[in-house]
Amino acid sequence: MSVLVYTENWDGKFKKLSFELVSFAKGIAEMTGTSVTALSIGNVDAEELNKLGNYGASKIVEVKDDRLNHLINGAYSSIISQVAEKEGSSVVILSNNNTGKALAPRVSVKLKAGLVAGVNALPSSANPFIIKKKAFTGKAFANVKVKSDKKILTLNQNSFGVKESGGSASVEAFSPSLNDADFKTEVKDVHKVTGKVLLTDAEIVVSGGRGMKGPENWGPIEELAGLLGAATACSRPVSDEGWRPHEEHTGQTGKIIAPNLYIAAGISGAIQHVAGISSSKCIVAINKDNEAPIFEAADYGVIGDVMQVLPALIDAVKSFKSEN
Amino acid sequence: MKILICISNVPDTTTKIRFVNDNTAFDTNGVQWIINPWDELALTRALELKEGSSGAIEKVSVISVGPQSSEPTLRKALAIGADDAIRVNAEPKDAFAVAQQLAEAIKDEGYDLIISGIESSDYNGAAVGGMLAEFLGIASVSSVSGINFESGGFQVKREIDGGSEMVAAQTPFVAIIQKGVAIVPRIPSMRGIMQARTKPLKVVESSATDNLTEFVDYELPPAKAACKMVDPENMKELVNLLHTEAKVL
CATH class of the missing domain: 3.40.50.620 (HUPs)
Structure with a gap:
């Protein structure tokens, strides 16, 4: 036994x-x-x-x-x-x-x-x-x-x-x-991305939604993720639009994740998205619409424009990191 | 070449989940039933492969285990473009029983590629595809995010941690797919809907009913405490809360 x-x-x-x-x-x-x-x-x-x-x-x-x-x-x-x-x-x-x-x-x-x-x-x-x-x-x-x-x-x-x-x-x-x-299958070719935190392994995930307005605005998401040693993720519309790769799509039909901290920037929080992240230990939502359903799933909410809130959050994390 | 797609009939992804009979049964009242999202992507990709194969792929079939009430979902698959459908007339009890029933129904049908979605969006077993391959004694490749048909054979792209692999598999085999094989599911055209009415839908009975697991009851996740709002001008406070209260920084 x-x-x-x-x-x-x-x-x-x-x-x-x-x-x-x-x-x-x-x-x-x-x-x-x-x-x-x-x-x-x-x-x-x-x-x-x-x-x-x-x-x-x-x-x-x-x-x-x-x-x-x-x-x-x-x-x-x-x-x-x-x-x-x-x-x-x-x-x-x-x-x-x-x-x-x-x-x-x-x-x-x-x-x-x-x-x-x-x-x-x-x-x-x-x-x-x-x-x-x-x-x-x-x-x-x-x-x-x-x-x-x-x-x-x-x-x-x-x-x-x-x-x-x-x-x-x-x-x-x-x-x-x-x-x-x-042995009926054979691997012909391997393609590996190195140096990135894996979404499924990440303790912290910074995720962006349609509220980010376009792929050119992902700088702050990546900067914040870099500071926190976090992986980056996105909502379904973002990957469907091709702003971000499909491997980052988090939600019911994408990746189901359970990090310790999930930061949702500009994500409205459709039921399918929340289904994929609801096991996170702590969820932070940043959205300018105070009625966005993401706030029902979140532990901490910030109502504001992601383009202003994210840089402020980055500064705050930087000074936290320098003090701790 | 013949491709088969295993279809699961699931509640629409926007469904609010409720239970009845002392939380022992899912409340199907008012629920819209759809093709499991991954199975829909599998069907979409299979049809693309067939159309691009200059006739080498002759047929795309769909199969589902379910009672008669699940037939509209198979008809929808026919409307999207599948050539024919099989319904195994049984209540899907668990993944093991369903895989056994599917294997029994198709073992002599000569499908070269069988595709199943990584999981169903209701019971999330992530199991039927692999079990079916094992029952049939054929290869399986899981986490498939791409399928190509080249020089008479199938090549699949498999997601691995931090990357992907190209895998060649001896036919017949089961590809267990996730998002990526197709991005946007194909929707039925009016002509497709008309044609679907007369496409063959075969009903087969099944003797295999060996379920090994049983759903006893269900519960909803505990209600979440109200969201604590932080002033957008005060991100220092947010960081402080994440550090001292949530203890995640």
Whole structure:
């Protein structure tokens, strides 16, 4: 018996979200009286692997294979399933990020394990297994009962938090059995943007809407984001107009994010936009229309012209940074 | 070549969400049902590919699992331009059951590319596409933001953290798409709406009903405290509040 958590790596390194996943797995293991096994696929050095022990993993299963340098859904989900079988895992946990969304459904079918995607907290009951997830794109929550013996959960990023438990883990190498049928996709070309804060990882996000009036006015958004170490985002009309790239579109049909601070500049706050940002810990809205629905979602509001408020906010942040 | 789009019938994205029967059921009263936004983009892109393929892509089909009341959504897909439609006559219980039902309905139909939206805007399972690929034993590529048809094969663009990859997949495969494959969904023309009435819509029964999860009940997010207004002339105060009160700076 164990709780298995798949900890993805980025160029051999884990992220905060990896530690959050292990912390969450530890919480489930405590509820069900078992321990946490973490699965790592790819080249991660011993020092990095050992970090997982600090968040509650007691065992780490390591798979290395040069064919696995890029995500291959067939092969990766096969490995996760094999390790889950070997470890007798009753619960398998992945992130609700691109990778988790790609793999969890396939693992679910392989293990005949009920999948609950996008959970935020520990189950309210372990037997029957009932856990809360987001539904209607953040407009509601659903309590879902998993009827199968095995369960798969994907955790929303920045929802559970990181909890150090101060343990250490043993590392065991595993050679999965893979065949050609697991390798039906091939990456031909990779295009990477470096040096930008990823929207999904960002603790602070500065976002602009149609109230910014045009792409030429994005200077203050980028300057403020730079000062705060934040990612930049935008509303749907802005990406539809081509003012900003689609990767920045935040909302129901774009990216769903949960940063600690979300600053919405010139965004009116349509229900679809709010659905994508409502899990943010703190929302600041800047809009000249005092009836804009964004103020219903916001914690702090500033009624004014973004072109005047943003430079003032930048100055205030600069003097705050110099004092702290 | 044949392309299939999996369609989910969902409440309009502007719907105010309410629940009935002691919060155990979604209140469908007055709800407008639409094609799941991502599925609509998938259909739009499939039609563009077909039109640009000089006949190499012969057909774009749509499929949905749902009761008869969901048929208008399939008819809308036909009006947008799909050639034919399949409805699996069953109440969609969970992603696992739906994927099983879809797999059963299409396993002998010979589709080369199956496209599903990354998730449905109601239950947000992000699961049917991947599960369907696994049930059919074929490849899947997720987070797809572009699909091209070149020299007889499909190439997809996959979003990764901080960038993208071009991926070649052996057909048949499932592409699980997000925004980017198309930007603006195609809307039905008057001629399309007329034609849709006579396009084939096949209803198939399903024996597979293996749901592994069950929605017990629902809750709405807790009401938010009122927004605290800050004087636009006093951004120092805002920064101070974010630092000392919200503790996010």
